[in-house]
Amino acid sequence: MTTIAIAVPMRGRLNGLRLGEYLLLAFFGLVMGLPILFLLAGSFNVAAPGKEAVLGIANWVRAFTDPGTLNALWMSFLISITHLIPGMLLSIVMAWLIARTDMPGGNLIEFLCWFAYFVPDFPLVLAWILLLDPNFGALNTVAGALAFIEAPLFNPYSFWGIVWVHLSTGGVWFKVMLLTPVFRRLGASLEEAARVSGADAFTTLRRVTIPLLMPMVLAISALSFIRGLESFNTELLLGSPVGIYVYATKIYDYTRHEPSAFGEATALGSVFLFVLVILSYFYRRHLRGKRFTVVTGQGYSTLHVKLGKWRYAAFGGCLLYVVVMMALPLAFLLLGSVMRRYGFFSFKAPFTLAHWQNLFADPLFLVSFKNSLIIAVATAVGSIAIYSTVGYLLASRKARHSAWLEMLCWLPWVVPGILMSLGLLWVFLATPARALLYGSVWGIALALIIKESPVCTQAFKAAFLQLGTDLEEAARVSGASWSYMFRKILLPLVAPIAATVGLLSFGGALTSVGTPVLLYSAQSRPLAILLMEYSFTGEVERAAALGLFMTVAVSVMMLIGRKIGLKLVGA
Amino acid sequence: MAEPVLKFSEVTKRFGDYAAVNGVSFELQPGEFFTLLGPSGCGKSTTLRLAAGLESPDEGEILLNGVPIASPKRGLFVPPDKRRMGMVFQSYAIWPHMTVFENVAFPLRVRGEAAASMRKKVGDALEIVGLTGFEQRGATELSGGQQQRVALARALVYTPTLLLLDEPLSNLDAKLREQMRTELHALQQRLKLTVLYVTHDQTEAMTLSDRIAVVRQGTLEQIGSPVEIYERPATPFVGNFLGRTVTLDGKVRKRGGATEIEIAEQTFRLDENRGDGFAEGAAVRVLSRPEDIEILPPEQSAVNSLKGRVTAVAYLGERFEYTVNVGGYSLLLAASKRQRYAVGAEVCVALDPNHLMLLPLGS
Numbered sequence: 001m002t003t004i005a006i007a008v009p010m011r012g013r014l015n016g017l018r019l020g021e022y023l024l025l026a027f028f029g030l031v032m033g034l035p036i037l038f039l040l041a042g043s044f045n046v047a048a049p050g051k052e053a054v055l056g057i058a059n060w061v062r063a064f065t066d067p068g069t070l071n072a073l074w075m076s077f078l079i080s081i082t083h084l085i086p087g088m089l090l091s092i093v094m095a096w097l098i099a100r101t102d103m104p105g106g107n108l109i110e111f112l113c114w115f116a117y118f119v120p121d122f123p124l125v126l127a128w129i130l131l132l133d134p135n136f137g138a139l140n141t142v143a144g145a146l147a148f149i150e151a152p153l154f155n156p157y158s159f160w161g162i163v164w165v166h167l168s169t170g171g172v173w174f175k176v177m178l179l180t181p182v183f184r185r186l187g188a189s190l191e192e193a194a195r196v197s198g199a200d201a202f203t204t205l206r207r208v209t210i211p212l213l214m215p216m217v218l219a220i221s222a223l224s225f226i227r228g229l230e231s232f233n234t235e236l237l238l239g240s241p242v243g244i245y246v247y248a249t250k251i252y253d254y255t256r257h258e259p260s261a262f263g264e265a266t267a268l269g270s271v272f273l274f275v276l277v278i279l280s281y282f283y284r285r286h287l288r289g290k291r292f293t294v295v296t297g298q299g300y301s302t303l304h305v306k307l308g309k310w311r312y313a314a315f316g317g318c319l320l321y322v323v324v325m326m327a328l329p330l331a332f333l334l335l336g337s338v339m340r341r342y343g344f345f346s347f348k349a350p351f352t353l354a355h356w357q358n359l360f361a362d363p364l365f366l367v368s369f370k371n372s373l374i375i376a377v378a379t380a381v382g383s384i385a386i387y388s389t390v391g392y393l394l395a396s397r398k399a400r401h402s403a404w405l406e407m408l409c410w411l412p413w414v415v416p417g418i419l420m421s422l423g424l425l426w427v428f429l430a431t432p433a434r435a436l437l438y439g440s441v442w443g444i445a446l447a448l449i450i451k452e453s454p455v456c457t458q459a460f461k462a463a464f465l466q467l468g469t470d471l472e473e474a475a476r477v478s479g480a481s482w483s484y485m486f487r488k489i490l491l492p493l494v495a496p497i498a499a500t501v502g503l504l505s506f507g508g509a510l511t512s513v514g515t516p517v518l519l520y521s522a523q524s525r526p527l528a529i530l531l532m533e534y535s536f537t538g539e540v541e542r543a544a545a546l547g548l549f550m551t552v553a554v555s556v557m558m559l560i561g562r563k564i565g566l567k568l569v570g571a
Numbered sequence: 572m573a574e575p576v577l578k579f580s581e582v583t584k585r586f587g588d589y590a591a592v593n594g595v596s597f598e599l600q601p602g603e604f605f606t607l608l609g610p611s612g613c614g615k616s617t618t619l620r621l622a623a624g625l626e627s628p629d630e631g632e633i634l635l636n637g638v639p640i641a642s643p644k645r646g647l648f649v650p651p652d653k654r655r656m657g658m659v660f661q662s663y664a665i666w667p668h669m670t671v672f673e674n675v676a677f678p679l680r681v682r683g684e685a686a687a688s689m690r691k692k693v694g695d696a697l698e699i700v701g702l703t704g705f706e707q708r709g710a711t712e713l714s715g716g717q718q719q720r721v722a723l724a725r726a727l728v729y730t731p732t733l734l735l736l737d738e739p740l741s742n743l744d745a746k747l748r749e750q751m752r753t754e755l756h757a758l759q760q761r762l763k764l765t766v767l768y769v770t771h772d773q774t775e776a777m778t779l780s781d782r783i784a785v786v787r788q789g790t791l792e793q794i795g796s797p798v799e800i801y802e803r804p805a806t807p808f809v810g811n812f813l814g815r816t817v818t819l820d821g822k823v824r825k826r827g828g829a830t831e832i833e834i835a836e837q838t839f840r841l842d843e844n845r846g847d848g849f850a851e852g853a854a855v856r857v858l859s860r861p862e863d864i865e866i867l868p869p870e871q872s873a874v875n876s877l878k879g880r881v882t883a884v885a886y887l888g889e890r891f892e893y894t895v896n897v898g899g900y901s902l903l904l905a906a907s908k909r910q911r912y913a914v915g916a917e918v919c920v921a922l923d924p925n926h927l928m929l930l931p932l933g934s
Contacts, residue, residue: 471664473623473651473658473660473664474666476624477654477656477657477658478657479655480652480677480681493668
């Protein structure tokens with residue numbers, strides 16, 4: 001009767017998985033739910049942080065009688081929508097050219113967009129300052145040399161300056177990356193059926209292609225719009241100096257007040273949270289019905305539109321956009337970092353490596369570099385460990401409360417980094433976690449791990465779903481315990497995804513400004529914050545050097561990651 | 572009778588409110604090839620997964636060699652890795668990051684088998700499935716048929732008490748499927764394996780099985796040998812699922828000791844005792860296999876035949892297929908090439924009274 005000896009009570013067996021699930025739910029509840037509750041509660045607390053709480057609505061009154069607050073909210077919407085529209089149109093055209101026409105070099109353009117997406121935005125904003133600053137901006141200098149132009153021609157410290165820079169940082173690249181596969185997957189047969197039914201190319205585009213793409217285009221627009229609302233870096237560098245505030249920089253501004261106005265910050269954050277929750281509710285509801293209509297087509301499209309002579313013009317246009325929006329600013333970042341005094345070409349020896357030497361000799365740089373490495377490694381390891389488990393639970397349908405788990409994982413996607421940090425800051429201050437997490441690298445790493453949640457969870461979930469359950473069950477029936485199976489079967493098979501998730505989190509942790517900006521202290525300052533400080537204190541050249549250093553570091557990592565990922569997938 | 576290898580008694584498995592497996596009971600004798608046959612979604616795969624321990628039952632009891640391995644009422648469940656079963660998945664589930672050798676060696680490795688005997692056993696298993704020399708191949712470099720063999724070798728390598736096969740042939744092309752079916756049958760006979768087999772393909776079920784259980788909506792409709800199931804289906808579902816049936820509705824007429832069935836003002840006589848249990852005038856449905864109905868010239872009419880008219884003829888190469896109208900019912904019947912009838916010809920169709928199924932028609 002040996003079989004009985006190895007039989008386990010039914011409830012006990014299920015408890016292993018259940019326990020993991022409840023631990024994760026508790027963890028997410030603590031680090032995601034609690035900050036938001038604290039944020040809401042904090043907005044009604046009129047006492048200073050750390051003092052005995054006093055209930056009141058004074059924060060809300062003050063936040064909303066300050067004309068700057070409503071203005072900041074309005075500005076967030078305005079900026080987000082203004083760069084969304086041209087960005088979306090450009091992305092659709094580029095994705096269509098890459099996927100559905102005979103434009104040469106489509107793969108190159110697609111790769112460049114992929115690469116540009118990973119270039120961190122803070123250094124890019126800095127580069128645009130080097131190009132467009134009214135006093136020393138290179139383009140203004142060039143324009144000023146032309147007699148008929150009243151200098152300065154460009155001013156980045158303006159609404160349109162911010163919109164322009166947004167088109168360079170992220171916006172278009174991200175959308176092209178998402179849209180190109182959609183255009184590719186759109187079943188050729190759907191279009192061919194329209195052609196055979198007697199529709200000409202234009203009618204097919206109008207009656208079949210566009211309606212089929214519309215749900216996806218709307219979904220990506222909504223996603224971009226919400227991401228646009230949480231933008232912080234560009235507005236901090238370009239808006240704050242001239243009094244243009246979006247709500248994220250406004251919150252940052254409140255926390256910098258002397259005495260600090262945390263109450264107002266939390267009130268503003270709460271309002272925004274409310275707006276975002278409504279928006280994302282409609283977004284998800286919209287998605288639910290239509291998500292699958294686009295990608296049901298079978299097989300890749302072979303129907304390429306012939307552009308004739310225009311295909312070279314199309315390629316030239318795409319390349320020009322990439323050069324102007326990405327290569328040009330990066331080139332000036334390099335130039336800025338090696339000039340004795342940026343913009344002064346008339347010096348006897350205008351070029352020097354002194355800024356690089358100074359940067360690497362700066363003790364602040366060394367400490368920040370170490371901090372950044374610790375934070376990035378902790379974020380990458382933490383993200384892989386936590387989100388592989390969450391992804392497994394969600395994909396295997398073994399979670400009893402998967403809806404809650406999924407909802408909590410989506411939360412940081414809706415809640416902007418700075419708001420999450422504000423809530424976390426509140427939690428760190430008011431709970432025993434203070435000793436370990438307040439102002440420490442671990443607190444920053446935790447915030448960054450939370451920030452990565454939606455992307456990482458989806459990546460792992462998709463990977464596990466794709467694997468299916470057979471490989472896992474085959475190992476179990478073959479006699480492997482769950483943990484042996486997990487180590488020998490699942491982990492090696494999701495290694496490419498784990499590597500990708502690790503690199504993405506690492507890169508994100510290295511370059512994020514909005515998340516650590518409220519959480520760092522002198523001991524835990526990361527490189528990105530150092531970059532911000534250099535920019536504010538007018539050390540343009542050293543900032544350029546640091547910005548370029550970070551850009552190169554992230555780019556090299558992403559290229560290596562792409563190579564590893566492809567190799568692992570190919571093997 | 573020997574102790575059954577596997578015994579299901581009143582096993583139920585629900586997903587939400589839906590009972591995928593509903594009070595299922597059956598036994599597998601040692602060396603028996605037992606097939607669960609049914610349409611997709613009928614619960615046959617869930618039944619297999621219950622046996623493997625990949626699902627846990629909500630009610631009932633599952634015993635392996637007389638020892639309970641899953642019993643909710645006792646709060647007992649043996650996890651799949653402790654059941655010593657071998658399983659071949661429909662997708663084969665060959666681990667793509669391992670070689671053929673590593674795949675087949677996996678069940679031995681988890682049991683801490685020594686390297687030398689592991690090589691020997693893997694070699695033997697690969698020889699059985701005809702893959703000697705493929706040890707170092709990557710699993711992804713194999714064709715579908717080869718993957719299938721690897722999966723089989725992996726399931727056999729540690730001589731499991733029970734072999735579970737979940738539609739193992741359904742992903743192969745027709746020719747290969749036939750070949751693998753023959754090989755599987757020979758293998759099972761040679762190694763005296765006890766097999767629980769799941770399929771929706773009646774040919775596989777008929778040719779491989781000692782016994783078949785026809786599954787419908789989570790319940791077993793009928794258990795029996797292939798001959799029993801085919802010749803004497805217990806329900807219309809079983810009859811229709813295995814091969815075609817011809818259906819005629821009529822009324823029971825008692826003539827002295829004999830029973831006749833009246834269909835559209837014609838009658839044919841049943842064998843003795845066949846009509847017992849049916850009252851005079853009762854509405855009945857008559858089911859027959861089309862191959863049990865013979866088309867004869869009208870002058871050969873007999874007590875067991877009905878008159879009809881040919882309405883369509885199709886030439887299928889090896890035979891003719893006639894559509895015969897009998898009292899408003901269209902019967903699609905095959906006939907050998909020796910008989911030739913034109914469209915419109917009067918014929919008579921002779922039913923085989925031994926292979927008829929009579930069902931009372933609902934009131």
